[in-house]
Amino acid sequence: MKVIATYNIKGGVGKTAAAVNLAWLAGRSGLRTLVWDLDPQGAATFYFRVQPKVRGGGSKLMKGSSRIRDFIKGTDYENLDLMPADFSYRNLDIHLDQKKNPTKRLKKLLAPLKADYDLVVLDCPPSISLVSESVFFAADALAVPVIPTTLSQRTLEQLFGFRSERKLTGLKLLIFFSLVDRRKKLHHELMDEIAGRYPEVMKTYIPNASQVERMGVFKKPIGDFAGSCDAAQAYEELWAEVKTALWR
Amino acid sequence: MKFLLEGQADRTTIFAELAQRFTVRPGKPRTIERTFFDTFDWRLYSAGQRAEEAREAESVQAEWMENATGSVLGRMNGPMGRMARDWHPAPLAEALARIIKMRALLPLAKITTTRWPADLLDEREKTVVRASIEISTTGSISPEAAGRALPPAVVLSAVRGYHTELEKAIAVLAGMSGLTRVQHSTLDQVLAIDGRTPLDYSSKINVRLPHGAPCEEAVRTVLARLVEIMAANHKGTVADVDTEFLHDFRVAVRRTRSMLGQMKAAIPASILKQFRPEFDWLGAVTGPTRDLDVYVLKFDDYSAPLNEAVRRDLAPLRKHILRRQHQEQLTLSRAISAQRYQALIVDWEKVLRSTWKSGAQSFRGDDPVEAVVGQRILKILKRALRQGRALTDDSPASAVHELRITCKKLRYMMEFFKSLYPAAEIDELTGALKELQDNLGDFQDYEVHRTELYRFAEEMAAHKTARPRTLLAIGQLAESLAVRQRLARADIGRRFAGFAAKNNIERFRTLFKTAERIAPDEGDCNL
Ligand SMILES: Nc1ncnc2c1ncn2[C@@H]1O[C@H](COP(=O)(O)OP(=O)(O)O)[C@@H](O)[C@H]1O
Ligand SMILES: [Mg+2]
Numbered sequence: 001m002k003v004i005a006t007y008n009i010k011g012g013v014g015k016t017a018a019a020v021n022l023a024w025l026a027g028r029s030g031l032r033t034l035v036w037d038l039d040p041q042g043a044a045t046f047y048f049r050v051q052p053k054v055r056g057g058g059s060k061l062m063k064g065s066s067r068i069r070d071f072i073k074g075t076d077y078e079n080l081d082l083m084p085a086d087f088s089y090r091n092l093d094i095h096l097d098q099k100k101n102p103t104k105r106l107k108k109l110l111a112p113l114k115a116d117y118d119l120v121v122l123d124c125p126p127s128i129s130l131v132s133e134s135v136f137f138a139a140d141a142l143a144v145p146v147i148p149t150t151l152s153q154r155t156l157e158q159l160f161g162f163r164s165e166r167k168l169t170g171l172k173l174l175i176f177f178s179l180v181d182r183r184k185k186l187h188h189e190l191m192d193e194i195a196g197r198y199p200e201v202m203k204t205y206i207p208n209a210s211q212v213e214r215m216g217v218f219k220k221p222i223g224d225f226a227g228s229c230d231a232a233q234a235y236e237e238l239w240a241e242v243k244t245a246l247w248r
Numbered sequence: 249m250k251f252l253l254e255g256q257a258d259r260t261t262i263f264a265e266l267a268q269r270f271t272v273r274p275g276k277p278r279t280i281e282r283t284f285f286d287t288f289d290w291r292l293y294s295a296g297q298r299a300e301e302a303r304e305a306e307s308v309q310a311e312w313m314e315n316a317t318g319s320v321l322g323r324m325n326g327p328m329g330r331m332a333r334d335w336h337p338a339p340l341a342e343a344l345a346r347i348i349k350m351r352a353l354l355p356l357a358k359i360t361t362t363r364w365p366a367d368l369l370d371e372r373e374k375t376v377v378r379a380s381i382e383i384s385t386t387g388s389i390s391p392e393a394a395g396r397a398l399p400p401a402v403v404l405s406a407v408r409g410y411h412t413e414l415e416k417a418i419a420v421l422a423g424m425s426g427l428t429r430v431q432h433s434t435l436d437q438v439l440a441i442d443g444r445t446p447l448d449y450s451s452k453i454n455v456r457l458p459h460g461a462p463c464e465e466a467v468r469t470v471l472a473r474l475v476e477i478m479a480a481n482h483k484g485t486v487a488d489v490d491t492e493f494l495h496d497f498r499v500a501v502r503r504t505r506s507m508l509g510q511m512k513a514a515i516p517a518s519i520l521k522q523f524r525p526e527f528d529w530l531g532a533v534t535g536p537t538r539d540l541d542v543y544v545l546k547f548d549d550y551s552a553p554l555n556e557a558v559r560r561d562l563a564p565l566r567k568h569i570l571r572r573q574h575q576e577q578l579t580l581s582r583a584i585s586a587q588r589y590q591a592l593i594v595d596w597e598k599v600l601r602s603t604w605k606s607g608a609q610s611f612r613g614d615d616p617v618e619a620v621v622g623q624r625i626l627k628i629l630k631r632a633l634r635q636g637r638a639l640t641d642d643s644p645a646s647a648v649h650e651l652r653i654t655c656k657k658l659r660y661m662m663e664f665f666k667s668l669y670p671a672a673e674i675d676e677l678t679g680a681l682k683e684l685q686d687n688l689g690d691f692q693d694y695e696v697h698r699t700e701l702y703r704f705a706e707e708m709a710a711h712k713t714a715r716p717r718t719l720l721a722i723g724q725l726a727e728s729l730a731v732r733q734r735l736a737r738a739d740i741g742r743r744f745a746g747f748a749a750k751n752n753i754e755r756f757r758t759l760f761k762t763a764e765r766i767a768p769d770e771g772d773c774n775l
Contacts, residue, residue, distance in 0.1 A: 030324045030340050049374035074408030076367075076375040078320055081408055118339035219373070247338060 001114045002246045004174075005122035005135045007142040009155065014145040014178035016043040017212050017222075018238070019123035022143065024221035025239040027080030031118040034072065034081045038135070039125035042085030048075045049219050052086050068109055069116070077224075081117075088131075106134035119246075136168055141246060145178035145206070148190040156198060174245055176238055177205035204237040249317070249404040249418055250430050257426030259364055259381050262402060265420055266379065270368035270413075279362045280304045281387065284435050285328055287351035288484060288493070290447050295347050297321065298435050301328040310335070312344055315433045318405060328353060331490070350545060352490040357438040358387025359398070368417060376413040378405045384434065386441055396441050398434070402427065449480055451496040453503075456667045463514040463620045464604040464613030470664045471507055472600045474500045475593065485534075486581045491541040494580075498534045505531055506660045510624055514613040516606040519599060526592045533583040540573035543697060550697070553728055554721070561721035568708050621665045622760040628658045629756055636744045645695045648740065652688040655681060673759055677752070684747040687739050694733035701726045 004022075006015040019035060026033040037044040042052045050073045071087045074080075110120060122135055136142070144159065146152045156175065163171055175198060181187050195201040206212070209231035211222055218225045222232045253262075263272050285299040286292045292299055298315045301308065310329055312322040322340040329335040330352045332345035361384040368377040384398040402421060406414045421427055439446060455473050457466045477500040484493030505527045512520055547566055551559050583589065604613050612620050635651040659681055666674050705722050708714035714722075746752075 030322060030337050032322070032339075049372045051372065051374075070409075072409050074406075074410065076407075078323060118337075243337075 001110075001117050001120060002141075003110065003120045003122065003139045004141045004143055004242065004246060005124050005139040007124045007132065007135065007144055008146065009126055009158070010147075011126035013147055014206060014212075015126075016047070016123050017215065018143055018145055018176075018178070018206070018235070019121050020044055020047045020215070021221050021223065021232075021235040022239050022242060023080060023119075023121040024077060024223055025236060026119050026121070026243075027077055028223070029239075029243075030079065032079050032116065033119045033121065034083060034113065034117045035075075035121045035123060036083040036088065037085040037123050038088045038131055039123055040085055040088070041125070044123045045082065045085045047215060047219055047221070048073075048082050050075070050082055050084050052084055068112060077221075103133050103137045106131075107138040110138055133166075136163075136166060136171060139171060141172035141174050141242075143242060144173060144175045146175055146194075147179050148177050148187045148194070150190070152190070153194060153197075156194070172245060173200045174202055174242055175200050176202040179208045180205045181208050202238060202241045204234055204241055206234045206238065207231055249406075249414070250433075251402040251404075251421050251427040252430050253381075253400040253402060254426050254428065257424060262381065262421070262424070262427075263366060263379075265424055266366070266368060266417060269416055269420055270370070270377070271373070272379075273367045273369055275365040275367070277362060277364045278304055279360065281358070281360050283328070283358045283387075284356045284438065285353040286356050287348050288354060288489075289351065289449050289451065291348045291351060292353075293435075293446050297347065298433070299328065299353050312340075315435055316431070318403065318433070330354075350490060351492055354489065356444075357435070357442055359384045359434070359438055360387060361434075368413070370413065376407055376410040377417045378407065379403070379417065382434075386438055398437055398441075401430075401434075451477060451499065453663055453666070457617065457665065459668060460616045460618070462614050463511070463617040466617040466621075466665070466668075467507060467511050467514050467613075468600045468604065471504060472597070474504045474507070475596055475600065478504075479593065482584065486585055488577050488581070491545060494534060494538055494541065498531075498538050501527060501530045501534060503660050503664070506657055507664060510628070510657060510661055511620070513610060513624075514604070514615075514620055516604050516611070516613075517608060519604065523592075523596060523599070526588075526596075530584075530589070530592070533580055537573065537576040537580045539696070539700075540569060540576055542693065543569050543700070544573060546693070546697070550729065551725060554724055558721045558724050561717045562725060564708065564714055564718045565704060565722055565725075568704055568713060572704075572707075617665065618668055619762045621661065621668070622762040625658065625661050625760045626757065628654060628661065629753070629760075632658055633748055633753070636748060639740065639744070645691075648688060648691055648737070649695075651744075652685070652692055655685050655688060659685060669759055673755070677756060677759065680747050680752050684740075684743045687736060687743045691733060691736040691740065694729050694736060698726050698729040698733060701729070 006019040006022075008015055016039070023033050023035045035044055035048070045052045068083075072081050072083055075082050106122075113120065122139060124132060124135055142159075144156075146155065159173065163169075163173065177187075177191050180191070191205065207230055209229065211226045211229045212231050214226070215222055222229070222235060226232055263274065266272050281303040283301045283303075285301065292312075293315065296315055298313060300311045300313065302311060307325070308327050310324050310326060311320055312335075313320045322335065322343065324336055324340065329341075329344075331350075332341050332348055335341040335344055361382050363380045363382050365378065365380040367375040368379055370376045380403050381400065382403055383400045386394055386396045386398070404414060404417050404421070418429075422429060436446070453470060453473055455469050457469060478497055481493045481497040481500070484490070485497045488494075505524070508515065508520060508524050508527065544566075547569070551562055554562070606613060632651065632654045635647070635654055639647060639651065659678065662674060662678055662681070701722055705714065705719055709719065
């Protein structure tokens, strides 16, 4: 089982869009895939039309990670399941700081799912919090969407700094450009410059496209309602790169 | 979850009934040609699973699923992957390989199904249950069973985490007249129509011998079972469907030869004279291919400790072994398709059908089977102990080989006559023996495979199919096997001591000692 997290300290950069679309493509390729919605806002949960509230609730959920399976919901797609936002909210955000070893918590929760899934996609909330530390520890790779701006270099520096500080050398960083405006010359210049500096930058970028926004209207991954549009194709290419990086 | 439809229930009424509780979103009806697959020895069925190839208009998909519920474990575009390695992506291939290992998936049965699907949605428009109405007719793997209609069925499948909704849907259908809930899967239904019994093949001996039966009768019963196993595997061996047909075939031949050797006291001399050479021949013609099969099966494991560059340089060796395997397989297929084999089997089956008699003084065919078997087993045990105790660190590989052969004879005897003894006892003793045998087997495999590398290297050099770097890589592989062989060798002492432990041998003696007094030179097991 491989674990990949979509991650960026900033919100609104396309983390959830990437998590949902990459997971959908993974499931379609035959990998048994779980999307774990770690963001209390529950955007990924919303895209899959799943009721955000889980039964039970409170700290009761914490006891015995073997019951974790009971909270997973099948999506409308084969090979693609979802852990709703509420579960994470109750289990991670509130309780992480009370636990002795919060960094290892998520990895522990994931362990019993090894036999069930080939790929787990963690959709992270923005901000560096205990949750994100837990994510860094649990994941094999981070997929990092970056909007090409003059500030994005700083974001990347911070990320690399964080990785070496925490000695997470095995953690792969898969950086890709997101919300790219093809007509903006500046975007192209910045992308060239950053890609030249960091070999971790993927070849594929995700264009700014209204079809991605419309995922919210259809409540579906883009491939299910506009599979042939440019943005859907971009996600397919990105998935091909991510897949190779994960199972290399 | 499956319901069979009878009488007045039809699609419209069923969907209308479900619509009272769910939003029913019907899909387009689809006609699918389905072929069910399993390994020859039913590995999927035994695990509660099946594989299915679904053809529909232009598209074809291979699916691996739970048999009872139809819930999908893995799916890929394209026709059925015959071997686990033919499936993709890699994690799917690995998961399937954990169940079917090196066996091929073979077509079991065919049906054509027309399916009217409908998603049942909750108030958020989320699919919470999948329903479909299915009408199927059997296809033509066996002509007698073709074109038969299966009773129409409603199938409900769960979406993970929506169990309550599934229960609701089940309750709706259960409340309708003209529907009955059933447990069996479509595969079970089709097999029943086809007159096939699931799990009808096993390579195990599985015979029940009556206590105190005349020895010759017990021996014939086991031998008849062995020839049945040969016959069952003959076709797959000739066609080289997968390596295990030959494996099971060959084990049955070896067991037969072992029986003819160990139990000769209960077999008339004329029969031994006629058939022993024939089964020796069969053993000889099946040997080379099996050896190469084992080499191919172990190749990845053998080369795993070497670094990537060396592994790459070994690719021509693997190709060479595959080519040799192919040649030997052709020779084998020809040999066992010929008259000599057919005649052997026909004659042998005939000989096994009638009681064996002999005027010879030494003939013990009429003695109670336990008496002869017990004595024999203790004698082989004694030999094993003698050979094992004589082993030192300096003993040649041939001495280890001899111990291995003796242990194998012992094991076969225990398996042949297993049903005469308390199962728990015999299983435990077999377990202790197996520990030792695995170790001896590894040692022997390394010995043979390491020496064979020199032959392969020479052949490849002669055919100019190996560049120097490949020859060097073969040298590294040989060295690596030598290390593993030494490790296995170092372990023999410990394993043998475990097997030869006083209480273990005491248990052997208690289990197999016979009422009859055993001649002191034979019976004293030197305990
Ligand atoms: N490539 C894109 N083109 C256009 N809009 C996008 C694109 N990616 C994301 N969006 C929109 O931007 C908003 C934020 O995206 P989201 O994936 O939720 O970001 P994050 O998870 O990083 O907060 C959403 O409304 C989404 O529809
Ligand atoms: Mg988000």
